[in-house]
Amino acid sequence: MTAPHIEVLPDKAALVERALTLSVQLIQDAIAQRGRCTLALAGGSTPKPLYEALAQTNLPWSFLHIFWGDERYVPIDHPDSNAGMAKTAWLERVPIPPQQIHPVPTAAGDPAADAHQYEQSLRSVFPDADVPTFDLIFLGMGDDGHTASLFPHTEALQVRDRLVTVGHKDGQPRITFTVPLINQARTVLFLVAGANKQHALSQVFAEEGDAQMFPSRLIHSQSLWWLLDHGAGQALLPR
Numbered sequence: 535m536t537a538p539h540i541e542v543l544p545d546k547a548a549l550v551e552r553a554l555t556l557s558v559q560l561i562q563d564a565i566a567q568r569g570r571c572t573l574a575l576a577g578g579s580t581p582k583p584l585y586e587a588l589a590q591t592n593l594p595w596s597f598l599h600i601f602w603g604d605e606r607y608v609p610i611d612h613p614d615s616n617a618g619m620a621k622t623a624w625l626e627r628v629p630i631p632p633q634q635i636h637p638v639p640t641a642a643g644d645p646a647a648d649a650h651q652y653e654q655s656l657r658s659v660f661p662d663a664d665v666p667t668f669d670l671i672f673l674g675m676g677d678d679g680h681t682a683s684l685f686p687h688t689e690a691l692q693v694r695d696r697l698v699t700v701g702h703k704d705g706q707p708r709i710t711f712t713v714p715l716i717n718q719a720r721t722v723l724f725l726v727a728g729a730n731k732q733h734a735l736s737q738v739f740a741e742e743g744d745a746q747m748f749p750s751r752l753i754h755s756q757s758l759w760w761l762l763d764h765g766a767g768q769a770l771l772p773r
């Protein structure tokens with residue numbers, strides 16, 4: 535396990551610029567080496583400007599396969615939908631083949647059934663893998679240290695025998711990649727902005743800590759990048 539790459543950028547705009555440069559390179563490398571790039575997107579607010587910037591690039595879109603690392607259990611046209619946000623910011627603006635964009639199903643009225651369905655759609659794109667290896671997974675982190683929809687002290691943190699499970703935030707169901715699926719990725723790229731994330735980050739990076747309380751501690755992919763703005767990462771800067 536290599537040590538994570540941690541970069542503190544002066545502000546959110548610089549964080550987005552750095553994330554764009556890194557993402558474009560990783561996407562191009564994946565396509566050059568494996569003939570496609572499999573991506574899982576983060577939700578929340580932080581990644582939106584990155585998605586908007588990616589929409590302005592001229593990446594070879596027909597080689598991208600898009601999934602989501604987690605999703606709120608709402609229809610895609612709901613304002614809280616992670617897929618809705620990414621489609622508006624990016625995916626509706628570029629010619630990725632529609633059959634290569636895989637929003638999480640949320641229409642069964644049964645989160646566990648939709649989670650199982652999503653796992654099947656994953657396996658159809660990664661037919662030969664017990665645990666699929668994404669080329670790049672974007673993640674955010676909440677001020678409680680959660681990532682994807684892996685919230686503190688929830689059962690989802692313990693799931694090791696599935697790729698997708700049901701997470702819960704304040705009792706509300708979400709659908710989320712599991713820790714084993716995230717950790718199988720070639721590269722995970724965390725984007726974290728805001729001073730309100732400082733405390734959780736200090737707990738995530740501490741030598742010793744409680745991963746059940748700060749679930750982002752559970753993420754250990756082959757290559758792990760943390761891009762932080764100054765607000766979030768200032769305590770990590772040399773004095």
Ligand SMILES: O=C(O)[C@H](O)[C@@H](O)[C@H](O)[C@H](O)COP(=O)(O)O
Binds near residue numbers: 578580606673676682
């Ligand atoms: O569905 C979600 O909300 C995200 O996947 C979640 O894990 C998010 O990344 C963090 O909560 C950070 O959210 P912000 O970027 O809005 O701070």
